[in-house]
Amino acid sequence: MDILDVIGVVGVALLLATYILFQDDKINNFWFSLSGGIGSFLIIVTLFDKWNLSSFAIELGWLIISFYGAWKHRHLRVKIGYWYGTSFTYSQRIICRRDVVFI
Numbered sequence: 001m002d003i004l005d006v007i008g009v010v011g012v013a014l015l016l017a018t019y020i021l022f023q024d025d026k027i028n029n030f031w032f033s034l035s036g037g038i039g040s041f042l043i044i045v046t047l048f049d050k051w052n053l054s055s056f057a058i059e060l061g062w063l064i065i066s067f068y069g070a071w072k073h074r075h076l077r078v079k080i081g082y083w084y085g086t087s088f089t090y091s092q093r094i095i096c097r098r099d100v101v102f103i
Contacts, residue, residue, distance in 0.1 A: 011042025
């Protein structure tokens with residue numbers, strides 16, 4: 001097993017662990033997206049040795065979507081924190097609408 005195989009296995013393990021933790025509500029959307037992006041990047045690295053266009057395309061798609069999701073989550077969190085203060089939990093922020101906060 002060479003170093004690229006190890007990198008690929010780490011990427012797959014990271015993706016699977018992230019998905020399991022997300023399903024159990026152990027991580028939020030930001031960490032889910034970020035970990036998914038890192039896992040996809042690690043898998044892309046392994047494709048430079050044994051090229052596969054379809055694998056590269058799906059991993060690149062997941063990488064872009066994951067980092068967009070992480071950016072969106074951080075951007076939304078900052079925006080909501082600015083409007084409503086930072087004392088709310090994540091689940092409480094979700095139900096905030098316009099100028100009225102429903103808790």
